Amino acid sequence: MRSRVAWGWAELLVRVKHDKASTLPRAQLADCANEVFNRQHRLSFFMITVFNDCARLVCFDRNGAAMTPSFSYLEEPDVIGKFLYRLSRLDRAGRGYDASVEAASLENERFFRALHERHPQPRSAEAAGLRDAATAGWRVYKVGVDAPFSTDGTPVRRSSPLARHELLVGKPASVQGSLVGRGTRGFVAFDVTSQQVVFLKDSWRPDSEYIRSEFDNYMLIAESGIEGQYSIPTLLGGGDVKCNGVVQRTRTPTTRYHPFIHFRLVLKEVCRRLVDFRNSYQLLRAVTYAFGAHMMIWEACSLLHRDVSAGNILIHNPRDNEDPDSDHVVGLLADWDLAKTEEEMTSGGATQQRRSGTWPFMSARLQQFPEKPHDVADDLESFYHVFNWCALLYLPHKKSLKVEILAEYISRMYDFASPDNPELGHPDKLENMETGKPFVTMLELAPNIPHPLQLVLQNLASLFQLHYYHVCYPPGPPGLAPQLEMTPKERPQLDTAPSWEQYLEDVPPASVESRKDLPTTSTELRDPTMSPLRNHRKVLTCLWRAVRNGSAWPGADRIAAHRVV
Template identity: 30%
Template sequence: MNGRWLGAMPVDAFLNKYIPATKKPLSDLPDNPFENVPRDGMESGLYDPFITAIQRWMPHLQAVNTSNKDDIANKLNLKTDISMYNRVEGVASPERTDFSRTELWMEFKAKKDGAAFQDPRDDTEEKRVLAIETGSFTPDTDKGNRARGQLAHYAGALHSQQFRHFSFSIFVQGDHARFLRWDPSGAVVTAAFNYRANPRLMAEFLWRFNHLSPEQRGHDVSVRPANLVPEVDARVREKLGIQDQNIPLYKYEVPGLAGLGYSYGPRPPTQNRSLVSRCTRTSPAVWIPTEVVDSGPRSCGEPEPPSEHNADQLSSQDGLKKGPWSEVRLVYMKDTWRFLSDLPDVDMRPEHEIYEILRHHKTPNIPELVVGGDVEGGRTRTQEFVDAPWLCVKPRISPYQHYRLLHGIVGRPLFKFECTKQLVAAVFDALKAHAHAVEHARILHRDISAGNIILTDEGKGLLIDWELAKLMSERGSRRPDRTGTWQFMSANLLWQPGKMHTVTDDLESFMHVLGWMTLRYVPACDSYNARRRGKDMALLFDDYDEGEECIVQGGREKRMALRGESYPSDTFEPRTPTPLRGLLKDLSFPFKSFYAMWPPTAEDRKKANVPTECLDRQLIKLRYDIEQYDQDIEDLQSPTWFINTMKTALNKKEWPTDDKADDKLPIAFPRAAPRQAQHKADELRQSQSVWEHATAVQSSSKRAASPTPGPTSKRHRGTPAASGIQS
């Protein structure tokens, strides 16, 4: 969240911008509405008196003291101090934290806890500039960091449990309060105001919020309860394999098919607890066409027919009379926030348009039926204030647009491979899709990961999630940070956040997909237990350093393993002999040269470039090493060598058929702890020549490295976390 707390916005400006005034104005306030809220004593003694004071301004909402009651409904070990829920006739409000139903939440801190935010004392340009330079608005103290982290954690939990475009919250510290607005770009924070001395601001906010529509409160109105008739509901659950009748179904609008039908399914699961991100959620769903009237399909704004789908419609294909979306079908739905760029001459194509280009060039091994579009009202607004006159932080904001996409094929995750040969064959299929896209469509995927390769029912691999793909004709950086999923990114990209993404980086990611899947799922001998797996995975794939200005770097352990030819692990031993381990050794071999500690210098080449009869043993070895180095670097410049190497391995007869993914392993393994900054200094010195070599390689391939990201850089996708596939 560093650089993503935009404040301090004047309170009146915040209210006028986000919380429209009501037709019925707020009535006169009591002289001192907060007189019964104690100034001293335990923080827990504030909640109930505060609720009593504010409840009069929220007739449609119920404020509940949830400070000691975790959200058990959603299995979250989190609790807000005060949660506010809609009053529904005949339905009791939750008595504890429930992020899936929360409309507004409040967090309290005592003044002695240390400032979470610190406004400039004087509202002058000089003081504001000083605050920007020193970062004083978000004090870098343990208590301040912890308090802001707590706020961000709650906001992320709320958005993970609801269909949201944005949300609001209130933060109270001592006698002062702030309003916050959250969206996937960050948080807008108001200046502090004394709610005792100026209670009208608190009352006005709550009164207006009470009268806001769901859309004005931030709800995504393109998703609604399914409300299917029982027969259809049962068929949808059957198709999706949902046995629990308590799991609610929802009706999703698909922008690219507005009015032609809807997809139905549960709320997609999410592993993402961070608000500031692409917030990607994926899930199978059932596509059901709408009825076709004489005048043609309805537009998105026209009213729906009076009756819902019936069972006959679901089991037949009598809807639309033509086209692939005329049939009820199982689909794969992706709901995400796609990155937008305000840079000139930058074309950020939506993912479905990338698929159109790929299909035009007959790219194999990708989903053929794809449709998608931007969700109305789903654009972030935090970025609107990066130049605001009241801003007293150095912003690091990325804008996003809510986006929804359907694949006409569901497939199954890569980790459900039936044998290691199928695993390798699926990655090989995806590699061929990547190679064709690079050679013919001139598109680079830039997010090769285990979650972006799926298996069809026939065991074929498909490369999906082209959201971050880029036309290779585009020069320079479209965005100020890394592109990819942390565990599978090249060591080069992890260490150099501003480096331009190349074909070599994607090829290394394919290798990391196999390496990660091997350590995570391939059945191993008894000595390679879950603890050993977790340690190896955390070290190799989750390794990271926290540097200055919150620039996160990693890849050290990947480089060390590749240099030492110990990739992915010297201790891993498969339970059943398989060529997979040998393949990983072969694939990793050229990277020993790429990440060489001392690549050949001009002096080395001059020494070795002498007539053969003049060579002694030392020069013979030097010439061999240089030739091997040059060959390795050449092999890493295109997918050809990777394809040939994998094809050779797949043609071997030694592949077992009974070494399917181990489903008895734990869901998550221990996390890797970040190393301190002083550990980075040695690595920087040791690896200086590595990056000089990398720059030379990029120059030889006519790809200039982009500059190191500046203050506008965004949180990288896939912040190091417990090992798991990130969508």
């Protein structure tokens, strides 16, 4: 008889293993605990592990695990008995449940599960998110958020009134794969208080006075006086989670990490993931608008994101409920929890033991020189790697049909970490940046008609090559073309020019930068002030000129995802 674990209802796990091995399989225990945390709303979780004739009592939270010394359950059977008795006498909070969350009533559950069926546009991101949230087998909860909230749909301010909002949530739209750390989960939720669909971010932040919270980073951006619209999510409310006036914190002692504080943010926009782009033009627009937001925020308040990745750029269609198939999307640069100001980055040492950033998208210099301080050029390079990574996985190029070769290439360029030093990436990534070699060679739209993304990637490669020349360092054969309809698609010019367009250089898209700008001899003076990455403008000019030429881009050039990552 086969059975499966009902993770969403698990109260206590008992893990039994009889093996000749002398060590406890701790990674497996952490995976089990993380599955419970992803399925339920918990601060901690208990487990009994039985290994041969010995046992341990274990308590997990987002800081790790605390466990008793190993004991013989044959010689001391009362230990487990007393533990179970005491556990049964505790209330829900004592057993590790989040007291700010409760199971939804039957009426609320039925309402939430039927929301997607009543949505006016079934193909919209909201409807798709609600449909996924109502997946059978996942419980529906009511989450209470007591925090400052906007009253008119504009971004929340520090002066906004405190309010209690109750949100219905089901299956999370995203979860974290690791037990230890921020444990970020995202939910497409229904705000019962304001009667609207929102996005709820539930996460844990480091408990340190030297690390600003994501809520405070949003406040810093809102108070910076940026004129016009900038592409980041609209924060409606949120903050640290409190119950009876007490902030929820992790309790497991550790010297490797800061303790963590539980927090929630309620965001206005429900978006699609960047990897769900429908064609290369949508990818271009999403990355370009996110890049523009990055520039405006850096220049307004010197706040650097420090974790630009494919997961932190979201596709938002402002007219999703009227025209969900429109290519006129924008990219929202989300997840500002690791952001720091220029002063914070230059005034002292690291506030956490681990380097900030998502590994595949970190700059080649950071991966080869781990002690190098993170600067604005590293963030700009991360946008370039987002382009490359998405193109390699989802667009037609010369390695598209050679899956084994493609898998090895992506692993080498974007996933590799040295066995001797996990903070070191593959040197080939640095070599590509230094030589200006594009990471992707796109297939032509037709004979002698290059894919427009190839020009963008080539221009970016030249810009970064020039940057790598000037900065100071710390001490295969073509494949078969997929059968795709890659004809240019006429697109109406529906855009209102973004606020940052006025700052861009008037440069034709084919000549933003070229190799003629590189020094002709190796003895020519290297000058960091000559780097095109001193600010955002040259890269953004390259991207925006391509966006404005939308009719040159194909409408259906996305291919099936390669199963290589």
